[in-house]
Amino acid sequence: MAAHVPQIKIPATYIRGGTSKGVFFRRQDLPEVAQMPGKARDNILLRVIGSPDPYGKQTDGMGGATSSTSKTVILDKSSQPDHDVDYLFGQVAIDKAFVDWSGNCGNLTAAVGAFAISGGLVDADRIPENGTCVVRIWQANIKKTIIAHVPITNGEVQETGDFELDGVTFPAAEVAVEFMDPADGEGSMFPTGNLVDDLEVPGVGTFKATMINAGIPTIFLNAEEIGYTGTELQDAINGDPAALERFETIRAYGALRMGLIQDLSEAAARQHTPKVAFCAPPTAYVSSSGKQIAEQDIDLVVRALSMGKLHHAMMGTAAVAIGTAAAIPGTLVNLAAGGGERTAVTFGHPSGTLKVGAEAQYINGDWTATKAIMSRSARVLMEGWVRIPGDSF
Incomplete structure (x- = not known):
């Protein structure tokens, strides 16, 4: 034996x-x-x-x-x-x-x-x-x-x-958590040098994208451009294998544009980063617990994918990216929230709402984030x- x-x-x-x-x-x-x-x-x-x-x-x-x-x-x-x-x-x-x-x-x-x-x-x-x-x-x-x-x-x-x-x-x-200097890595907070890019995804389409390194590298898209409202709950996307594959392809091409990978084939071994998220102006919806989220309760709606699936709420690091991008006039996140300068946003996610504060400064031709703050437990x-x-x- x-x-x-x-x-x-x-x-x-x-x-x-x-x-x-x-x-x-x-x-x-x-x-x-x-x-x-x-x-x-x-x-x-x-x-x-x-x-x-x-x-x-x-x-x-x-x-x-x-x-x-x-x-x-x-x-x-x-x-x-x-x-x-x-x-x-x-x-x-x-x-x-x-x-x-x-x-x-x-x-x-x-x-x-x-x-x-x-x-x-x-x-x-x-x-x-x-x-x-x-x-x-x-x-x-x-x-x-x-x-x-x-x-x-x-x-x-x-x-x-x-x-x-x-x-x-x-x-x-x-528990209040402060993310200091949240831009990720050594390079620029906007690795492409732009607040908004045209991200070309062969076989899928070309989309407006804000690619930011803050909290975690994140690719933000406009919900409407990819056929969504930004009020989706998990099943709407996780039950659709074709949608998940499309998001993974967008993620891979975004990772390439952000310089996180040198070759498309590397994306499969880098599932945790970057994240893909899509946003839209504030819209009323019913959260996954049945709670009514009113348009006036939020500045914008955001949905994000993690490890190939739509997240049930919002990753904390992606919330840092949302807060930071919202603080910078002209990003897709900032525009979805109504544009202009802001130091905090409350966004709607599948489970409800979350408020995140951020401070960003434009120094020597580059945006830098000084900190992002949110409460968790x-x-x-x-x-x-x-x-x-x-x-x-």
């Missing part, structure tokens, strides 16, 4: 952050071989989440079979001066053996501060007995600073509260050990 290797236990915490959830680890708690990037680390995270799963369900793992619930986070005491914690995010593919390290998860950022505090990664003298702990996060995927304002009661992270976030069923404590769902077979890495 073949000898089977027993399961191993890895300390882990399962946390909801914003409208996402993921499995959080302290780097020191991972098996030694996985404390550095590489195949062993990827294999461990794939097995934890339950990927690759040809059934698309992640039944044999912690994943929830959507891009919002197939996520992993590794935290460590920060290697950067004036930061508390290094935050590394891995987006785990569902049906492929692939972990994408190319971007950040803005939603889970709300949970990073809380986990860092309770995991002993923030110096005790920075944590007030009551009030707000300002956690300085170094986002290691995109090399950016994020500041989380985490409420503290009696020396502990306060998770309960009455802050409501559309896309999350129950209220919780509010986070809650620990379960903590202890996650188990995987000892021979899975």
